[in-house]
Amino acid sequence: MVEPQEKSAGDARAERYNPRESEPFWQGVWSERESFASRENDTREPYYVLEMFPYPSGRIHMGHVRNYTMGDVVARFQRAKGKNVLHPMGWDAFGMPAENAAMANRVHPREWTYANIAAMRKQLQSMGFSLDWGREFATCDEDYYHRQQMLFLDFLENGLVTRKTSKVNWDPVDQTVLANEQVIDGRGWRSGALVEQRELTQWFFKISDFAEDLLAGLDTLENWPEKVRLMQRNWIGRSEGLRILFEIVDGGTVEVFTTRPDTLFGASFIALSADHPLAAELSKSDHALKAFVAECRRMGTAAEAIETAEKKGYRTPLTVRHPVIEGATLPVYVANFVLMEYGTGAIFGCPAHDQRDLDFANAYGLPVFPVVLPEGESAETFAVTTEAYTGPGIAFNSGFLDGLAIDDAKEKIASVLEARTIEGAPQATRQVNYRLRDWGISRQRYWGCPIPVIHCEVCGVVPVPKKDLPVRLPEDVEFDTPGNPLDRHPTFRNVDCPQCGAPARRETDTMDTFVDSSWYFARFTAPHADAPTIPSLADKWLPVDQYIGGIEHAILHLLYSRFFTRAMQKCGHLDVAEPFKGLFTQGMVTHETYRDAKGEWVAPADVRIETSEGVRIARHLATGTEIAIGSVEKMSKSKKNVVDPDEMIATYGADTARWFVLSDSPPERDVQWTEAGIEGAWRFVQRVWKLVNDARAVIELPAQPGGGDAVASEMLKVAHRATAHVGSDIAGLRFNRAVAQIHEFANAISRFINEMDPSPAEVRIEALRVAVTRLVQLIAPMMPHLAESCWRILGYESLVCDTPWPEADPSYLVDDTVVLAVQVNGKRRGEIEVAKDAPNADVEAKALSLEAVARILGTNPPRKVIVVPNRIVNVVA
RNA sequence: GCGGGCGUGGUGGAACUGGUAGACACACAAGACUUAAAAUCUUGAGGGGGUAUCCCCGUGCGGGUUCGAGUCCCGCCGCCCGCACCA
Numbered sequence: 001m002v003e004p005q006e007k008s009a010g011d012a013r014a015e016r017y018n019p020r021e022s023e024p025f026w027q028g029v030w031s032e033r034e035s036f037a038s039r040e041n042d043t044r045e046p047y048y049v050l051e052m053f054p055y056p057s058g059r060i061h062m063g064h065v066r067n068y069t070m071g072d073v074v075a076r077f078q079r080a081k082g083k084n085v086l087h088p089m090g091w092d093a094f095g096m097p098a099e100n101a102a103m104a105n106r107v108h109p110r111e112w113t114y115a116n117i118a119a120m121r122k123q124l125q126s127m128g129f130s131l132d133w134g135r136e137f138a139t140c141d142e143d144y145y146h147r148q149q150m151l152f153l154d155f156l157e158n159g160l161v162t163r164k165t166s167k168v169n170w171d172p173v174d175q176t177v178l179a180n181e182q183v184i185d186g187r188g189w190r191s192g193a194l195v196e197q198r199e200l201t202q203w204f205f206k207i208s209d210f211a212e213d214l215l216a217g218l219d220t221l222e223n224w225p226e227k228v229r230l231m232q233r234n235w236i237g238r239s240e241g242l243r244i245l246f247e248i249v250d251g252g253t254v255e256v257f258t259t260r261p262d263t264l265f266g267a268s269f270i271a272l273s274a275d276h277p278l279a280a281e282l283s284k285s286d287h288a289l290k291a292f293v294a295e296c297r298r299m300g301t302a303a304e305a306i307e308t309a310e311k312k313g314y315r316t317p318l319t320v321r322h323p324v325i326e327g328a329t330l331p332v333y334v335a336n337f338v339l340m341e342y343g344t345g346a347i348f349g350c351p352a353h354d355q356r357d358l359d360f361a362n363a364y365g366l367p368v369f370p371v372v373l374p375e376g377e378s379a380e381t382f383a384v385t386t387e388a389y390t391g392p393g394i395a396f397n398s399g400f401l402d403g404l405a406i407d408d409a410k411e412k413i414a415s416v417l418e419a420r421t422i423e424g425a426p427q428a429t430r431q432v433n434y435r436l437r438d439w440g441i442s443r444q445r446y447w448g449c450p451i452p453v454i455h456c457e458v459c460g461v462v463p464v465p466k467k468d469l470p471v472r473l474p475e476d477v478e479f480d481t482p483g484n485p486l487d488r489h490p491t492f493r494n495v496d497c498p499q500c501g502a503p504a505r506r507e508t509d510t511m512d513t514f515v516d517s518s519w520y521f522a523r524f525t526a527p528h529a530d531a532p533t534i535p536s537l538a539d540k541w542l543p544v545d546q547y548i549g550g551i552e553h554a555i556l557h558l559l560y561s562r563f564f565t566r567a568m569q570k571c572g573h574l575d576v577a578e579p580f581k582g583l584f585t586q587g588m589v590t591h592e593t594y595r596d597a598k599g600e601w602v603a604p605a606d607v608r609i610e611t612s613e614g615v616r617i618a619r620h621l622a623t624g625t626e627i628a629i630g631s632v633e634k635m636s637k638s639k640k641n642v643v644d645p646d647e648m649i650a651t652y653g654a655d656t657a658r659w660f661v662l663s664d665s666p667p668e669r670d671v672q673w674t675e676a677g678i679e680g681a682w683r684f685v686q687r688v689w690k691l692v693n694d695a696r697a698v699i700e701l702p703a704q705p706g707g708g709d710a711v712a713s714e715m716l717k718v719a720h721r722a723t724a725h726v727g728s729d730i731a732g733l734r735f736n737r738a739v740a741q742i743h744e745f746a747n748a749i750s751r752f753i754n755e756m757d758p759s760p761a762e763v764r765i766e767a768l769r770v771a772v773t774r775l776v777q778l779i780a781p782m783m784p785h786l787a788e789s790c791w792r793i794l795g796y797e798s799l800v801c802d803t804p805w806p807e808a809d810p811s812y813l814v815d816d817t818v819v820l821a822v823q824v825n826g827k828r829r830g831e832i833e834v835a836k837d838a839p840n841a842d843v844e845a846k847a848l849s850l851e852a853v854a855r856i857l858g859t860n861p862p863r864k865v866i867v868v869p870n871r872i873v874n875v876v877a
Numbered sequence: 878g879c880g881g882g883c884g885u886g887g888u889g890g891a892a893c894u895g896g897u898a899g900a901c902a903c904a905c906a907a908g909a910c911u912u913a914a915a916a917u918c919u920u921g922a923g924g925g926g927g928u929a930u931c932c933c934c935g936u937g938c939g940g941g942u943u944c945g946a947g948u949c950c951c952g953c954c955g956c957c958c959g960c961a962c963c964a
Contacts, residue, residue: 226881227881227882227958227959230880230881230959231880231881231958231959231960234879234880234881234959234960235959235960237960237963239963239964241964256964257963257964258964259963259964260964271964311962335962336962337962337964338962338964339962339963339964341963342963342964343963343964346964347964348964349964350964354964355878355962356962356964357964359962433963433964434963435963551958551959554959555959663889663901663902663903664889664890664901664902664903665889665890666890669889669890671889672888672889674888674889674903676888676903676904677889677902677903679903680902680903680904683916683917684902686916686917687917690917736889736890736891736901736902737891737900737901739901739902740890740891740900740901740902741901742901743900743901743902744900744901747901754918819897820896820897821896821897822897823896823897823944823945825944825945826896826943826944826945826946827945828897831897863944864944865944866896866944866945868896868945871896871897872896872897872945873896874896874944874945875944876944876945
């Protein structure tokens, strides 16, 4: 491998560019001049660019480098475009790993966390990001969680918080509760442990109150990836349906929810969830049912089980009257596939038009009545056996619904049943249902934001008065026993009721860490305010113009943040509904994997790649033994295929690493880290340095007076085009294309210099000066340190980062002539150069005069000639 | 199962609303410089055939629309992502 730093010592005009000297130097200059601090009295248009803040694990990884580099390019570009840019950084600092570290190493979570933050801050600073460090905070700062507690109390007051007993997802390893979103395939998202169901009283944010608004808001988020909007739409899961009351033959009613009331005539059974109150009631006197209910609950959580589980049911003694078929009754089952959490916890089964119902019906010998006839089928012969029909069609065998299309049938049955009453209530009610449930935020952990309430036996739940905030995390805690240390901390737990003074118990649960990250973007607009926000400032900056982060947060973090913003709006902390106007989700950084003969993973740093006869062979650096090259995977510690940013910066410098992660791969896709790739980036850094130094030498030559010059104006044309393209590519976050444009531009300047004679004409020197100045400006957002050094070489005394983005002169962007491809029958046979916007007749004549065209046509006249102005000519022979 | 996305040289990838496919880069090869290597510079290259500057094939596969298809439509194949007994 190259050891660049050894070859790059020397003064400012050294042969080689030396990032080890240059990068810390410019970082010092920017910091001293506070180049990137945002000021409130600035009248320029505000622009807020934010990258998802990191968890302080202790070291940055390449994913951070890529994410923050993209954000930094946007920030520097917008600053150059004259915007007042806010680009802050902070730390998502509460959470389990600090407690795990505390248990493993007997170090306090606070110490561990702040030490990690200090280390990572240093690493981030070595990347040269244009961050406003004056706004930095960590979510575990007392100052921050104090305001979060204020928000909690405001939410409580405004009816946005609720406390309820519910079946919760219990992570037996982390010993805490997980939200539904945090359970992935039946396992805890962090621990990977199989999640159990427990009954606990929990605090909830009423996100479901906003379900409709969160759904509608998605339509306004035009600068979000369609994929993310779709994922949120599905997550919210709106469905329109009907609640229908069925009369139980022995008295009473049972209410079901359905989105297919049009299939009511095809109903053949009713199924209740095992958790349905009626099932509980019946199981009191029915041991077999009781056992069945218990069995359902046991397998309720394991997702793999759900997938393969057979439809099982228990026939209760109950029957209900069919609402629209006179004299018919339906049996009532308790079934393992009905969810209590959705709808009413009870369904009617129409086997012909629902696969689950059909499976169930086939297992229990229940009848299958088709009631929707697909087009092209006949009512006499259409039958459903093993596959339910869920497509469009016309109602049949359905009494007064016969002949109606599905939507019309739904409408008709709804209005008929709405008008009837059962036990004084309408037999049916239209209902919009959502999959989205309330957000359970209680966590039985120490290292989180304490929930500021006190439980009093007399007064009930009492909010901690705002004057008593913050509820501080006690310092003296032990982690040697599992569970929550706060729960066994006497002075934290045992307090007097703020209302009546009686001995009371403090809430010992802390908040889900997703709460912390649901409003940090707002706090950055006034990081030192006494209140959670200063509304005028929040409204000035928000929504975030460009938010950048990983797709893994498409649902959780982004949905919670959207809810929080609405909740904060309701409480008067800010006045926008949507937190992030533009969202960009960047791809991962991947690397080849390596394994030795024993199957152990080997880190890239311990591997040497050799190429012999076109075949790549990996060898262990120390032992020389051959190592198997495996698939390309996301960089992860477990597979050891990580490349340490610190080492890259030490070897090649931050600019090279920045340039590499922006090159080649489109930013939303994964990028593969390769040794060859980083060396290519390194070479380009050196190339720019040499080019700028060469250019300066030419510019200093004595100039010969001279007028118009085609070569010089061609250089200017290229320069202006590059300016326009790079600008629009960066604005559209197409960094890989901006990089390609810059390559081409640099190639053109190189050629221009090479062709320069020893005593160049003044116009050429001027063209070179413009071109190379622009080149430096165009690379500045991506390779800011190199750009500053080059800027100085070119003799400018200002900083590039303070220099406005260059304008592209439109007159250089249009050509006087255009080259048109000439096709015959759609195949390219040659090209012609014509004046721009030349009359079609002239273009046609010139195209037909081409030798290749004439040869193919022979003596026959063309049947047709299509001229697309300034684009193409197609001759139809 | 449902929903979404993607398939382009040896590789990463360009190609704006249908209009010169393969920009740019990596890797490769040849040459220059060098005692040599590295670095650097120049040149070459989708595949095949003709050894000039000519022709054929070519964007996962098969059809279609069009003067013209990587791009639009239909049917397959493969890969990736999200959701998943949500009634």
